[in-house]
Amino acid sequence: MTLPLRPPLTSSPAGRPPGRGGARLAVALLLAALLCLLAAAPAGAAPPQPTMGLAELRAALASGPLDGYFLTTMKGTTPERLSATVDSIVDYPWGSLILFHSDDPAVSAVGGIAAGMSGSPLYVDDDGTAKLVGAVSYGDWFTLQGLGLATPIDYMAAIEERYAPPVGLLAPPPAPKPGACRLARPVDTGAATVREVVLAPSAAAAAGIDAAPGTTVMAPLGIIEIGGLRPQGDAFRRLAARLEQATGMVVKAGGGGGLWDGPPAPDLEPGSPGAILFSLGKVWVGAAGTVTYVNGDRAMLFGHPFDWLGPVDAALTGGNVDGVWADAMTPYKLISPRDVKGAVVQDRYWGVLAELGREPDFYPMTTTVSLVDEGREVSDLTYVSGWFSAQPLFADLPAFIAAEVIVDAADAGAFPGSAESTATVRVSDASGEYTVVRENLHDGGWDVTWGPADDLARILLTLADDPDGVLDPHIDGIDLEVALTAARRSARIAAVELPAGLYWGDNPVRVTYYRYGSRDLESLDATLTIPAGTPLQGVLSVAPAAWGGGGCCSCCCEGEETGPPRTLAEVVESLNALPKDSDLLLTFSPGGAEGGGGEERSGDSCEEAEPGVTVTVPTGLVFRNAVSQATAELRLSLHPRRVPYGGLTLAEGCVAGSEDVGVTLYRQDAGSDALVQVGRAVAVADPLAGCATFSLPIAGLKRNATVVAMVDATATRLPGTATRPLTVSAWVRLAGDR
Known part of the structure; x- marks a missing residue:
């Protein structure tokens, strides 16, 4: 799907991305920082402004701390110059970091170096010339005097040199490793003297370290914000847990909208807020931070990865800082995305590389919710990254988007009742185009809104699961239609009967049940066909088809994965054959004594085991239990x-x-x-x-x-x-x- 782009380096108006006007909620996964550049490498594709590499910086620091500043945006879209002092270089066997502090009033007012400042370019004064030395990347909880660590600019230039066409010859620095380093000389911050710096892999890990006097613990300046999802809602809890597990970051509620339909943000420049987004619309997902530098049609951001994904395809947008949440423990920026400026193409340990003016590969997702009892309809259009949907860990992102649209339409954190849904996923590969259509009925005594979203998640996770490495599916579009009502459509099975006995051929079967809200016993009839020669003693069971079943014993299933890898057409066929939540599965499992010779069928081997006989029975209810009954022996x-x-x-x-x-x-x-x-x-x-x-x-x-x-x-x-x-x-x- 093509997304219209605003001119990346001009401020003239342009066609805005397709979407609906009005207020828009957002899921903003606001990563302010994760990891920094941790090993030396010579500069390659240098930033356009003057720079000072590690070797030169080290020599300059031999005479003492260096005055300087960093550029970051505290409100709106205009970068500000905040004073800073570079104190020393923290050397590890595998690389170096720049230790600095800032006593600028703006920093002190919010509680220290804030998450979202990561990527802010750090400069020092060199005989009247401001030279770029790195990007803000690490901070500490409860830090005094604005203490922080910066990623050397050498490493970010190496990313551009290595991964931006034409490919350069620089080797990437080694991967960063958490650990402790004693400073060559103590650094007096005014409130304390720092003799040792400990790097923790995450803020949670840093909180568990009991630092001795003179030791400061630094963790990535990372913060994930989820905007548009209510913190008390199920969607927020599920997504927050997923992100905390994947990134180790603290997750907070935030705000903002992801399909900007207002005036364009100014051209990106050092210190500008920016975001990499994997969805655009009611729900937006990605990382927000600060631009370090712009070099022609390329931009370097963050000085850390989003999630160290390597080559990516995401939208790069401008940003607006709505404010800074002041907190003595973890201050952080509130950054909302603006118009699309280009595409993010690399997510590396030491920064994020974007190509300005490039169109990212996004597909449309339409969610339509009908409130049957109210006679109204809500519809949403969101765009989702095709690349992101192909990643197994994040393939079900559209399900979270759908869940929020449904909950927002219902205007209730939990909606008891029933829902009819149709999920349509258009997918393609080199062999052709295919369509998955999943019609279903859902019922829930507490909340039914997640049912349609779970259906969508199952489809997308199945398409992204490629253990044999032969599938290359591309999602071309998603449509989800949901009809919500407070009316319950569930039932409880009472018994299963064989009115005419059991014999080879067609056998009438009767299932009796109690419908939700009724004491009257009702029944439905089905036919179970038993092949000739099948043993006629065993167990007859009836259960919701979505629970699985079919009478397959362990030995019967051996060798199930020994066939050739499935094609996309076969995967789509299997998804279209999935039973509905309202289907029942009747299964007769032969077993027990038979005949007159006294023989017992043990079923202990594949040669002796009898396969079960099953039939799927469509109904208009969601049954919540299963019943099994043995035949007479x-x-x-x-x-x-x-x-x-x-x-x-x-x-x-x-x-x-x-x-x-x-x-x-x-x-x-x-x-x-x-x-x-x-x-x-x-x-x-x-x-x-x-x-x-x-x-x-x-x-x-x-x-x-x-x-x-x-x-x-x-x-x-x-x-x-x-x-x-x-x-x-x-x-x-x-x-x-x-």
Whole structure:
């Protein structure tokens, strides 16, 4: 999907990105900083302004601290010059950081170096010339005198040199490693003397370090803000937990809108607020911080990664600082995105590289919510990064977007009731274009709004799952339609019945249930087809189809993943075949005694196990339980099993249990599907035998046949069936017979 761009380096008006006017909520994942540049590398594609590399800076610091400043935006879009003093260089075996402090009143007023200042260019005065030495990157909780660490500009220039066309020859610095470093000489900050600096991998880790006097603990100046999602809502909690796990950052509620329809932000310059976004619309997701420098049609930001994703494709936007949240513990900027300026193409350890004027690959996502009880409709259009959707960790981002749109339309943090939804995902690869369509019914006694979003998440996570490395799906568009109502559409299963017994062929099955809000017993009928030769004793179960099932034993499933990798067409086909939440799954699982020889089917091996027989039954309700019932266990024997033409056999049987029960006997002649009743008996409980026994003679046998015994249902058992083959000797007329 093409997003119209504003001219990246001009302030003239231009066509704005497509979208709707009015207020817009946002999910702003405001990463102010993560990690810094931690090892030396010679400058390559240098920033256009004068710079001072590490070696030159080290020599200059030999005479003492250097006065300077850094550029950052405290309000609106205009960078400000805040005074700073570069104190020393913190050397590690694998690299160096720049230790500085700022006693500027603006810094003191908010509680210290704030998250969101990461990327702010740091300058020192060199005989009247301001030279760029690095970008703000690390800070400490409760730090006095505005103490912080900066990423050397050498490393950021190396990123541009290495990854921006044409490819340069510089090797990237080694990956940063948390640890402690004792300073070559102590640094007096005015409030304390720092002798050692400890780098922690995250703010949470830093909080757990008990620092000795003279030691300061520095952590990435990282903050994630989620704007537009209510902090008490389920969507906020889920997304916050995901982000905390992925980044180790503290997550806070924020504000702002992601599909800007106002005037364009000024051209990006050193100190400007900016954001990298993976979605644009009601919900926007990405990282916001500060521009370090602009070099022609390229810009370097942050001095740290978003999430160290490597090559990326995201939108680069201008930003507006709504204010700075003053906090003695963790002050942070509130940055809202503005118009699209280009595309972010690299997310590396030491910074983010963007190409100005380049169009990112985004696809449209439309969410339409109908409030049935109110007779109104809400619709939203958001654009989502196709690259981001292909990443397994973040593939379900559109589900969070959909959840917020649904909750916002309902205007309730929890909406009990039911929802009908249709999720349509258009996807393509080199082989063609495909469409996933998922229609479903959801019901919830507490909240039903997440049901449609979960459907969408399942589709997208499945498309992004590529364990064999052969899929290359591209999401072309998403449409989600949801109809919400307070009416409940759930039910509880009471029982499953076999009104006509159980035999090969079509068997009527009845499921009785109680609908939500009613004491009346209702029923639905289905047909279960049992293939000829299937054992007729076992367990009949009914359960919501979405729970899974199908009677597959462990050994039957062995080798399931040994086939060739699935194509995108096959993945789409499997998604379109998923059962609905309102479907029921009827399953008959054969097992137990059968016949008259006393054999037991153990099912201990794949050769012996019988596959289950299943059928999916569409309904208009969401059932919340499952019911299983075993058939009666019956042993049947014939004496004799081979009879003369017109002869007689004695059918004897034993029905498990301690109560009398009726048994009906049938004959099915060879070559016929008809069952002919030949008698009825009562199996009488026999305490000595441990079962109910019966015997019944069957006379007038003239053809080979199968004798079928069907046991009546009891209070605890479904009807059970046993069969035995019977051979009838041919009638032979001898010569001379009259």
